[in-house]
Amino acid sequence: MNTLKVCEVSVIYPGSEGGESVTALSDVNLTMKQGDLVVALGASGCGKTTLLNLIAGFISPSKGYLTLGESLVEGYPRVLCGKDIGDEVTGPDADRGVVFQKHALLPWLNVIENTEFGLKLQGVDKTVRRERAAEYLKLVGLEEFHQHKVYQLSGGMQQRVGIARALTNDPKMLLLDEPLGALDALTRESLQELLLDVWRKTNKMMFFITHSVDEALLLATKLVVMSPRPGRITHQFDLNFNQQFLDCRDARQVKSTPEFIAMREQVLSIIHGDELATA
Amino acid sequence: MSNSKKMTLDITEAEPQRVDTKEERATTKASESFVDKLKHKCRSLAAPNAVPSGEYFGTPGAGDSRLISIVSAFLFIAIWAIATEGGFIKPIFLPSPFDVVERLIDITVDGFAGGTLFEHLNASLIRIFGAFFLACLIGIPLGITIGCNRIFRGIFDPLIEFYRPLPPLAYLPLIIIWLGIDESSKITLIFLAMLSPIVLSARSGVTSVRIEQIQVAYSMGATPWQVITQVIARGSMPDIMNGMRIAIGFGWTTLVAAEMVAAERGIGFMVLNASEFLVTDVVIAGIIVIGIIAYCFDMLMRYLERKLIPWKGCN
Numbered sequence: 001m002n003t004l005k006v007c008e009v010s011v012i013y014p015g016s017e018g019g020e021s022v023t024a025l026s027d028v029n030l031t032m033k034q035g036d037l038v039v040a041l042g043a044s045g046c047g048k049t050t051l052l053n054l055i056a057g058f059i060s061p062s063k064g065y066l067t068l069g070e071s072l073v074e075g076y077p078r079v080l081c082g083k084d085i086g087d088e089v090t091g092p093d094a095d096r097g098v099v100f101q102k103h104a105l106l107p108w109l110n111v112i113e114n115t116e117f118g119l120k121l122q123g124v125d126k127t128v129r130r131e132r133a134a135e136y137l138k139l140v141g142l143e144e145f146h147q148h149k150v151y152q153l154s155g156g157m158q159q160r161v162g163i164a165r166a167l168t169n170d171p172k173m174l175l176l177d178e179p180l181g182a183l184d185a186l187t188r189e190s191l192q193e194l195l196l197d198v199w200r201k202t203n204k205m206m207f208f209i210t211h212s213v214d215e216a217l218l219l220a221t222k223l224v225v226m227s228p229r230p231g232r233i234t235h236q237f238d239l240n241f242n243q244q245f246l247d248c249r250d251a252r253q254v255k256s257t258p259e260f261i262a263m264r265e266q267v268l269s270i271i272h273g274d275e276l277a278t279a
Numbered sequence: 280m281s282n283s284k285k286m287t288l289d290i291t292e293a294e295p296q297r298v299d300t301k302e303e304r305a306t307t308k309a310s311e312s313f314v315d316k317l318k319h320k321c322r323s324l325a326a327p328n329a330v331p332s333g334e335y336f337g338t339p340g341a342g343d344s345r346l347i348s349i350v351s352a353f354l355f356i357a358i359w360a361i362a363t364e365g366g367f368i369k370p371i372f373l374p375s376p377f378d379v380v381e382r383l384i385d386i387t388v389d390g391f392a393g394g395t396l397f398e399h400l401n402a403s404l405i406r407i408f409g410a411f412f413l414a415c416l417i418g419i420p421l422g423i424t425i426g427c428n429r430i431f432r433g434i435f436d437p438l439i440e441f442y443r444p445l446p447p448l449a450y451l452p453l454i455i456i457w458l459g460i461d462e463s464s465k466i467t468l469i470f471l472a473m474l475s476p477i478v479l480s481a482r483s484g485v486t487s488v489r490i491e492q493i494q495v496a497y498s499m500g501a502t503p504w505q506v507i508t509q510v511i512a513r514g515s516m517p518d519i520m521n522g523m524r525i526a527i528g529f530g531w532t533t534l535v536a537a538e539m540v541a542a543e544r545g546i547g548f549m550v551l552n553a554s555e556f557l558v559t560d561v562v563i564a565g566i567i568v569i570g571i572i573a574y575c576f577d578m579l580m581r582y583l584e585r586k587l588i589p590w591k592g593c594n
Contacts, residue, residue: 056494056498057497057498058494058497091497092494092497092498093497093498093500094498094499094500096498097498097499098494098495098498100491100494100495102491103489103491103492104489104491104492104494104495105492106492106510106513106514107590108513108514108516108588108590117496117499118499118500121496121499121500121501121502121505121509122500149589149590151590165495165499166499169499169500171498175498
């Protein structure tokens with residue numbers, strides 16, 4: 001069973017040159033199951049990216065631990081549920097694919113070479129990895145762009161390559177750090193739909209970071225609202241707007257339902273409260 | 280339609296209205312039209328809105344300059360020819376271009392200072408490119424290792440930073456004491472001059488690789504070695520190629536110094552030898568040959584850049 005558990009995690013950055021230490025995350029608990037699409041939303045400085053970096057294994061917690069399935073990602077639990085799992089951490093690994101906002105493709109490789117890169121690193125046979133990469137490029141609608149150079153693609157296409165590349169590795173979960181943040185509004189909407197399609201077809205766990213309340217509400221099965229200083233999770237909502245969206249294929253219709261509008265007001269007032277408090 | 284054309288039309292239409300009477304206009308027509316044309320020409324040269332199609336407004340130095348370069352080169356040679364053939368400058372200071380070409384053929388066929396031009400050139404090219412090959416072979420991996428590893432950085436940073444600004448002539452005597460006066464000391468001197476730009480460029484290339492690219496590779500299951508060889512080494516290529524171009528420039532500078540001591544062949548030796556006997560046309564011929572070869576190599580490097588790192592400057 002693929003379950004991600006974030007247990008009592010705090011991240012404290014020591015202050016530089018005798019300055020005060022900064023608590024980036026404070027006592028964060030989060031559980032994700034197979035097929036969850038968790039969206040983290042919050043004002044800047046609330047620790048969204050810190051949380052993603054923790055799950056990816058790019059940083060380690062000052063306190064607490066994270067587990068994915070049976071293995072320890074980061075932290076020092078030694079004993080978990082009465083079972084000794086040691087403190088051998090996996091760090092960043094192939095079971096958690098990452099998609100960044102931009103600049104993460106390798107420009108010396110073409111589209112299909114970028115997509116198969118993870119399998120190549122693991123020494124998978126060329127014909128096998130080509131086939132797998134082609135399959136996921138088809139899933140993101142890039143089946144005619146195999147030989148294109150990635151730096152000549154539009155921003156939206158580059159992100160689609162990034163998503164296909166992460167999926168080709170067949171990770172247990174996908175971590176998306178504002179993947180649509182640098183795109184124009186129209187491309188962004190079409191990629192939201194594409195991402196939901198991919199999510200439903202592959203049934204992956206996804207952890208998605210965004211600044212946009214509408215995007216968060218539209219995509220999430222579980223919405224995590226975070227607050228800054230110290231970064232923490234203040235609210236969690238279970239949502240099903242993405243199911244409505246997948247049924248009717250009309251984002252505007254979903255966004256104009258009374259439930260959506262009420263939810264947006266609620267979330268916005270939480271975030272605005274934070275901003276007023278820290279301004 | 281381009282803006283400049285539009286502007287020209289506007290002005291020619293507006294201009295006659297200023298002239299009061301028909302007679303006046305007729306008498307001044309010929310001279311005025313010439314002056315007007317000149318004015319238009321000047322305006323369109325300086326006009327900020329005269330943007331040729333396919334170019335952006337405000338790009339500094341936009342446009343093709345190849346024709347101007349060719350004309351300027353010919354003009355330079357013409358002035359040189361007039362100044363020398365006209366007897367304004369003595370041949371011992373500056374021989375005419377025709378003498379230089381004649382001498383160039385002469386040293387290619389009959390030779391100068393104990394060897395033909397190709398023998399001299401061959402000796403120098405082996406030194407330069409031998410040293411260049413060694414400097415790349417050692418400098419690129421060393422620079423990448425320094426960039427990736429704290430311990431290597433700690434060890435090599437002070438050494439390289441210390442010897443980098445030293446002029447090669449300053450440590451030439453030491454190298455001769457250690458290695459003698461044969462080929463190995465010459466190649467070592469050129470090698471040392473080339474090593475630091477290559478190491479430093481490879482090192483800065485490592486830092487120019489985006490952290491996202493490295494992190495994504497790790498989260499696709501890459502080992503640290505795979506990250507270094509398949510992400511960092513490839514990603515630092517643009518900087519490394521820049522460093523290689525700078526290094527070869529240093530190499531030519533150092534070549535002449537290396538061939539000052541106990542050389543029997545070499546293009547630098549040939550030029551030095553000629554200058555001792557005031558054979559100015561050989562000096563100039565040698566300089567031209569060095570210039571042409573250095574330019575050709577630079578062209579080759581630019582071609583390789585377009586082939587190997589076509590993404591340079593893109594995002």
